[in-house]
Amino acid sequence: MFGLASPLHLRRKGVVGMNKRNFIYIAQSNPRHLYPRVDDKLKTKLLCAQHDIPVPRLMGVCRVQRHIKQLPDFLADESQFCIKPAKGSGGKGILVITERQGNHFVKPSGVHVTEEEVARHVSNILSGLYSLGGKPDVALIEELVQFTSDFDGFSFEGVPDVRIIVYHGYPVMAMTRLSTHASDGKANLHQGAVGVGIDIDTGRALKAVQHARPISEHPDTGRALNELVIPCWDEVLELAAKAFEMTELGYLGADIVLDRNRGPLLLELNARPGLAIQVANGRGLEPRVKLAAKQAATEQLGVKERVSYSREHIAPL
Incomplete structure (x- = not known):
């Protein structure tokens, strides 16, 4: 971990700060006209369909306020789903429903939500309460991911x-x-979620943090976090690497979930991925990005070849 290290020490460790991320990685690798491909989750889903990239099934889209009146009938036979803003960020505005009891829905925490509260939440999404810049938005209703049992005890009340992090097609940190x-x-x-650094080569846990502080066990289940191994790791890495060709963005965060029936699914993409991943890994991004940039400039490789290169050369850094 980095602890209370000085700025000079952090730079020597290759830790990337916000200024370098914004003005070097993002500005030089992500043309602004391409941002809508990832900033709008509906556009991302449509793009994924064109590139045969698996995603959670889209059940419906609520585009205007009058659509809200149709929600009770639309959700009448549904007991598990997720509602999210198409242009939201940082997890804001996401409503996860795991159960239905009569006219009430139930969140993962056990809290009951009425049909009126669901309608109000969707109305807030449409009005832009959770969107980037507060602009009017649309609400996506997705099928809830049935996550694999490999995560039993490692996650609590949710998926x-x-x-x-993918740099010019190369997975550099996870x-x-x-x-x-x-x-x-x-x-x-x-x-308040737990972040666990993952070895790019093996898919095994390295370190874990919550609120940027190191932990060894899940706070709710007590499960030892160093036991975690991500299943289908080859597929997960390749799915992330494919996002480069699909979006043409050089600095990208790919969020992937593992469904027990369908395997790895691309949940969403981010053109401005945060830097907390360095804390979770206890390592800096810069040496990895530099190596990926050098390799990308040297030769054009396919998805599998880029993943192999990352596992062999970038993972040890």
């Missing part, structure tokens, strides 16, 4: 995901985000 009671079943570090 865990894997975040992989972590898994494990939901907790504090995060309300959402895999969001800012809301």
Whole structure:
């Protein structure tokens, strides 16, 4: 971990700060006209369909306020689903429903939600309460991911995901985000989820943090986090690497979930992935990015070849 190290020490360790991320990695690798491909989750889903990339099934889209009146009938036979803003960020505005009891829905935490509260939540999404810049938005209704039993005890009241930073098509750093009671079943570090650094080569846990502080066990289940191994790791890495060709963005965060029936699914993409992944790994991004950039400039490789290169050359850094 980095602890209270000085700025000079952090630079020597290759730790990337916000300025370098914004003005070097993002500005030089991500043309602004391509941002809508990842900033709008509906556009991302449509793009994934064109590139044969698996995603959670889209059940419906609520585009205007008058559609809200149709929600009770639309959800009448549904007991598990997720509602999210198409242009939301940081996990804001996501409503996860895991059960239905009469006219009430139940969140992962056990809290009951009425049909009126669901309608109000969707109305807030449409009004832009959770969107980037507060602009009007649309609400996506997705099938709830049935996560694999490999995560039993590692995540609590929600679906865990894997975040992989991809630089010009090369996976350079990974972590898994494990939901907790504090995060309300959402895999969001800012809301209290656990971040576990993952070895790019093996898919095994390296270090774990919650609220940027090191931990060894899941706060709700007591499961030892160093026992975690991500299943289908080859497929997960290749799915993340494919996002480069699909989006043409050079610096990208790919969020992937593992469904027990369908395997790895691309949940969403981020053109401005955060830097907390360095804390979870206890390592800096810069040496890895530099190596990926050098290799990308040297030769054009396919997805499998890029993944192999990352596992062999980038993972040890």
